[in-house]
Amino acid sequence: MDEDVLYHLDLGTKTHNLPDMFGDTKFVCVGGSPNRMKAFAQFMHKELEHEGDDNNLKDICAGTDRYCMYKVGPVLSVSHGMGIPSISIMLHELIKLLHHAKCCDVTIIRIGTSGGLGEQRVLLLPGRGDADEKQLRKGVEPGCVVITDMAVDSFFKPQFEQVILDSVVTRSTELDQDLASELLECSRGIKDFPTLMGHTMCTYDFYEGQGRLDGALCSFTSEKKLEYLKRAYDAGVRNIEMESTVFAAMCRLCGLKAAVVCVTLVNRLEGDQIKASHDVLAEYQQRPQQLIAMLIKKHLGLINDKKLLDNAVV
Amino acid sequence: MDEDVLYHLDLGTKTHNLPDMFGDTKFVCVGGSPNRMKAFAQFMHKELEHEGDDNNLKDICAGTDRYCMYKVGPVLSVSHGMGIPSISIMLHELIKLLHHAKCCDVTIIRIGTSGGLGEQRVLLLPGRGDADEKQLRKGVEPGCVVITDMAVDSFFKPQFEQVILDSVVTRSTELDQDLASELLECSRGIKDFPTLMGHTMCTYDFYEGQGRLDGALCSFTSEKKLEYLKRAYDAGVRNIEMESTVFAAMCRLCGLKAAVVCVTLVNRLEGDQIKASHDVLAEYQQRPQQLIAMLIKKHLGLINDKKLLDNAVV
Numbered sequence: 001m002d003e004d005v006l007y008h009l010d011l012g013t014k015t016h017n018l019p020d021m022f023g024d025t026k027f028v029c030v031g032g033s034p035n036r037m038k039a040f041a042q043f044m045h046k047e048l049e050h051e052g053d054d055n056n057l058k059d060i061c062a063g064t065d066r067y068c069m070y071k072v073g074p075v076l077s078v079s080h081g082m083g084i085p086s087i088s089i090m091l092h093e094l095i096k097l098l099h100h101a102k103c104c105d106v107t108i109i110r111i112g113t114s115g116g117l118g119e120q121r122v123l124l125l126p127g128r129g130d131a132d133e134k135q136l137r138k139g140v141e142p143g144c145v146v147i148t149d150m151a152v153d154s155f156f157k158p159q160f161e162q163v164i165l166d167s168v169v170t171r172s173t174e175l176d177q178d179l180a181s182e183l184l185e186c187s188r189g190i191k192d193f194p195t196l197m198g199h200t201m202c203t204y205d206f207y208e209g210q211g212r213l214d215g216a217l218c219s220f221t222s223e224k225k226l227e228y229l230k231r232a233y234d235a236g237v238r239n240i241e242m243e244s245t246v247f248a249a250m251c252r253l254c255g256l257k258a259a260v261v262c263v264t265l266v267n268r269l270e271g272d273q274i275k276a277s278h279d280v281l282a283e284y285q286q287r288p289q290q291l292i293a294m295l296i297k298k299h300l301g302l303i304n305d306k307k308l309l310d311n312a313v314v
Numbered sequence: 315m316d317e318d319v320l321y322h323l324d325l326g327t328k329t330h331n332l333p334d335m336f337g338d339t340k341f342v343c344v345g346g347s348p349n350r351m352k353a354f355a356q357f358m359h360k361e362l363e364h365e366g367d368d369n370n371l372k373d374i375c376a377g378t379d380r381y382c383m384y385k386v387g388p389v390l391s392v393s394h395g396m397g398i399p400s401i402s403i404m405l406h407e408l409i410k411l412l413h414h415a416k417c418c419d420v421t422i423i424r425i426g427t428s429g430g431l432g433e434q435r436v437l438l439l440p441g442r443g444d445a446d447e448k449q450l451r452k453g454v455e456p457g458c459v460v461i462t463d464m465a466v467d468s469f470f471k472p473q474f475e476q477v478i479l480d481s482v483v484t485r486s487t488e489l490d491q492d493l494a495s496e497l498l499e500c501s502r503g504i505k506d507f508p509t510l511m512g513h514t515m516c517t518y519d520f521y522e523g524q525g526r527l528d529g530a531l532c533s534f535t536s537e538k539k540l541e542y543l544k545r546a547y548d549a550g551v552r553n554i555e556m557e558s559t560v561f562a563a564m565c566r567l568c569g570l571k572a573a574v575v576c577v578t579l580v581n582r583l584e585g586d587q588i589k590a591s592h593d594v595l596a597e598y599q600q601r602p603q604q605l606i607a608m609l610i611k612k613h614l615g616l617i618n619d620k621k622l623l624d625n626a627v628v
Contacts, residue, residue, distance in 0.1 A: 001528065003587075003589075004528065005587045005588065007587065007588045008396075008520075032380075033379050033380065034379050035379040063592075065347050065349040066346075066396065081395045081397075082380065082395055082399060082400045082403060083395075083397045083398065083399025083400045083402075083403075084397065084518065085396060085397025085399065085400070085518050085520070085556050086395055086396045086397045086400050088397075088518075088519050088520070089396060089397075089520045091530065092521045092529040092530045095530035096529075096530050099530070154479075154480050156480075162519070162522060162523075163518055163523045164522045164523065164534065165468075165522075165525050165534060165538065165539070165542040166468050166469050166470075166542060166545075169533075203399075204398065205399060205402050205476070205477065206322075206399070206402070206403045206406070207402070207403070207406045208477070208478045208479075209478065211479050214315065214318065215406040215410075216406045216409035216410050216413070216564070217406070217564065217567055217568070219478060219483075220479060224479065225479070228479040228480060242399050250530070253531060254530055254531070273317075273318075273319045274319065274321045275317075275319055278377075
C-alpha cells in the first residue's frame, strides 16, 4: 500500500511521521472510556515524574471523536469504546500503527470495568493480617480487581468466533500467563488491594447477554439468571465484560504480549444495577491504573522487586 | 423496581424527573459519533427555529462519556458509539427512559455512515433532468444516501442473533416500510440528493467482517473479497454498517417505529480506505441529517407535501 489511512484514529502514513511519533512505545494501555484513558495518561505522567503540566497532555486523535489517544514517554493510553466491534476497529488500526512505527517488544494491557461473580478463592498472601484476609474472603465484592488468566465466551469456551466474509473462524483467546502472574505479584505490593486471578467472560450484550433482569427486554426469570451465573462461576469465571475475547485473540495473532485487568463495579450474584456513588466508582476505576503503573515502573527499573516485597509485608 | 439507574446515560428515576424532561419526545435520532449528534441537534435547533444560541445546547448525559444526548423540542439526538454491543446498551437504557417518561408515538431513526456497494438500481424520479439521472446511474458513489428497507446479517439474512444467557435467539430485523417509503419521498424534495432504498448489511467487524484487505489481519484474497461483496450486492445489499440489525430488532420488539438512513463514505467495490477529505466527509454526513430534518418538519406541520412536490420538480 502506497498510503495507509488509519481512519478511526485520524492518523496516516503520509500525513504523520509514525516512527517519530510512536517508535519508542513499549506499553499500550487501552480502556473503554475516553475520560478514564486521559486520567490514566495524567496518572502515568506523575508516576514517571515527567516534567510539565499533566493537564496539557494532547489527544493525538483529537481530529476524531471515535477514540482518544495520549502518549507519556513509552506509554500509550488509548480508548476503545464499548463492545467487541468497537475495540476491534481500534486494535486493527493500533496494531498497524505499531507496525508502521517499527515498535518492538510491546506489551498491551486492557484496563476495564466489569461485573464480578461470587465468592473468591482466597489468596493467602504472605504477611497480610487477619483483617485483610477477612476482606479477601468476602468474595468478588465491588472494587475487587480481576486479572484474567483466560478470556471465555458466553458458553465458557476460551475462544473467539470471528466472522470473515461469510465464514466463521474460531480463534484462541489465550493470554500471556507470565504477564498475568507478574501482575498478580505486583498487586501484592499495594496495600488494601483486593485482587484475584480468574477467567473473564466476554459477552456481546450488557443486558440479556449477561443475564440482567433490568433491561428493556428480558425473557428469563431470576432463577434462570442465577443458575447461569453460578454455572459461569463453576466454570472459573470471576468477572464479565465485553471486550476481552477479541482483544486476546487479535493480540495473540499479532504477537503482542497481552493482559486484561478489570475492576468489578457490582457483584452480579447480588444484583444487576450499578448503584455505587460517582466518587466510589471513580476510586475503583483507579485501581487497575495503580497496578499497571507499578508494573510499568518495575519494567522501566524505577521500582525494584525488593521494594515490592517490602511493601507486601507492611 | 424501586429505582432504575440508567447507568450508561447517567440518568435515573430517582435522580431525574424523566416525564418532565422527556415526556414530549416524538423523534429520537441516533448515530455513532457524539460530535455528529451534537451537530444534528444544533441543526434541528435552527430548522425548528428555536430561540437562543444553538451553541448553548446542553449534553443531558454530560455526567458520563459513554454517550451524549441533546434535546431540541420534540427531538432527541443521542450518540451510540460503534458496533452492535455499544448501540444495544444505549437502546436498552433509551427505551427504558422513554417508558419511564411515558412517551408515546415515538419514531426512532438511526443516521449513520456506511460503505456503499456497487451499481444502483436507477430510481427514475419525476422531473429530474438528464444530468441528475446520469449522476444516479453512477451507482452507490460516496455521498449517496441509503434508506434501509431491510437490515441483514453477514449471511444476508434479515435476522439478528441475540445471545440470551447461553442460548441463541433469532429476532426479526424488519423495519417500518411506510416510514422508509416516506423518507424516500422526502429525499425527492431535496435537490442534488442521490438517494436509494436497499438492504443494509450489518457486521460485527469493520475489517475482516466487511472483507477489507487493509486490516492488521487479513486471510483472504482480493478475488474472494470481491466475490463476497458481489454476492451481497446480488442479495440486495446496497450498504454495510455495524448497528442496523440489533437496532431494527430491538425497536421492533419494543414497538418503536424505526428507520435507518446512512450515507456512504466509500464504494467498497472500488476500495477499502476512506480517503475523502475532512470537508467532503463532513458534507456527506450532513445529508442524512437534512433528510431527517425534512421528515420531522413535515410531521410537525412546518412543511407540507405540496412544498415537497414543488421542490422535487425544480
